[in-house]
Amino acid sequence: MRKYSRASKSRSDGVPGESGEGGDRRIFPLSFSVTAAGGLYILLLLPLSLAAIRTGNNLLVIVLAAMLAAVPVSGLVSLASLKRLSLSLEMPENVFAGERVALKVAVKNRKRVLASFSLRVEERGTPGAPPLLRRLRAALPRHRKRDGAAGTPDGLMDRPAYFPVVGPGESRTALVLRSFPRRGRYTLHGFRVSTRFPFGLFERARLARAEGEVFVYPSPRSISPFFHLLPFLPGALESARPGPGENLRSIRRYREGESARIIDWKATAKTLRLMAREYAREEESRFCLILDTRAHAPRTAAGGEAFEKAVSMAAGIASHFIEEGTAIAFLSPAAYLAPGGDARHLDRILRELAVIAQDEAPAAETVGPWEPGAFRDAAPLPELEGIFSDKHYKIILTPRPRGTFPAAVWRSAHVIFFDQL
Incomplete structure (x- = not known):
């Protein structure tokens, strides 16, 4: 089983240092964009408004009022979904280039009553830019390294994690599969959490500062059997110098004061002189x-x-x-x-x-x-x-x-x- 370690942890209440001390305290989220469905919705409001004003039809006025009311309701509900969230990213301890690994993205809803819906968590890109503009800017070489958007060479997350619903006080985890194409140091630039709840007309997002890095190791290359023939043996190697060891180096004359244990009695009997065994020193x-x-x-x-x-x-x-x-x-x-x-x-x-x-x-x-x-x-x-x-x-x-x-x-x-x- 692969071991995981936490790469970073952050909250989505704001980005400290970018909107004053203590983080962003404004009522509105840090970014706002209109989706394709929202654009069609606004285009539909224009002729409906003209028709309601010119005809004075009560039914058209009621429908227009309901459609206009959906805009602030959508903003307030999506804003509530983005409040008081904690984000974290966990990475495997050992990651090798070319290996497909699973990143664990966790979201904790710290609200006591309200749930958060349709959360999309990705690596922080260009603050405040619409999704289409972020993708265009990320495609430009001069913006890739600075923005650190998802999919850039030094980013961790190349695709977002999606959470349909996170209940009050609950924690949810999503897996994002990622394959790092090459070795190196990959840096996390922060999180961007967004939602299109409830109607999918507008996308609101908050930025969360987070710092972390992961070292992607080079993929080990298989070595040839030739390397097994090299003198890579654990333990001791025989030295050419005499000293304590187990391998006999030579038989020589016994010197006065040496231990009697090294006397070779067979050689002594043959030469009629005290002969001693000399061993080769063993070195690590x-x-x-x-x-x-x-x-x-x-x-x-x-x-x-x-x-x-x-x-x-x-x-x-x-x-x-x-x-x-x-x-x-x-x-x-x-x-x-x-x-x-x-x-x-x-x-x-x-x-x-x-x-x-x-x-x-x-x-x-x-x-x-x-x-x-x-x-x-x-x-x-x-x-x-x-x-x-x-x-x-x-x-x-x-x-x-x-x-x-x-x-x-x-x-x-x-x-x-x-x-x-």
Whole structure:
């Protein structure tokens, strides 16, 4: 079962800071628009008014009065439906790009007597604009990022949630299916709750400020069986240095003062000298996943696609080996995460991969040999020296061309070039 966490919570009583302190206290809602049915209704009122005035027919006057009375009644009833509502949005804890997830939109009616009818909850768009104008403005590139309307790249809700009725004191929940096309940080810009109740002639809406964000992780790419052959084994690795361990390294002369437990009596009997067993030191496995984001050529569509594949590959490698219980560190030119092997550490790595971006290539650059100094802004120098020593085994994903890695790197690393993906 998927776990959910609350992304944001808000009330529809107003937008603090936009209409004075304490929120909007005006009688009328923040936005008002006429629906298509309302437009036809108003057009019908015009000839009916002329006919009632010119003929003086009592029946026409009564019908006209009833139709005119429906306008303020519609406004008051819809206004009452939008009063004292609490809104919240819950997201799954882990969301991956391309995965279809369900967002939980909850509405609580805090009124004691009156119910709320025909509520439509969507992500906040352009305040006060009619629905048609909001859609036209959202289609313009220069308004997309600023407005944060539903369906924009950085929004959470791409479609509204509908609640037919919410009784007094009740809470209702609706599911909105959403598929995030790409990784990144998706921001909630607030809620817009509207209603066309009771006659569907006019739409009234209120804005509710809410802040929240969700990190959409890159979709982990399945790794090839070759990675199972790499020395990614949890536990200890045999060192070339002598020390405490279980694997026999050599038989040597016994030194005075050493423990009698290491004496090899068979070798002593053969050589007629005290001989001792020397074991290989066991050291804890240390592994590091390195994602090189420095571009070495002008950015192209193919290069951007290769970078996204590399990010997905990094997510797949981290997920696979942490699931097998191997502690692993993560390093990029912008971030460093110390070794860890639990689910929280995997979340931290995936969060870094969700927002990581490829650096722009300089106008004129000569691709030199691989230098660990490019990562000095991400990790302290002692950490870098340990990572790039032979004690750490490294998987390096890089856009660098072949032939730029010295032989010393290959002794303790596996390099994946972007053009291989």
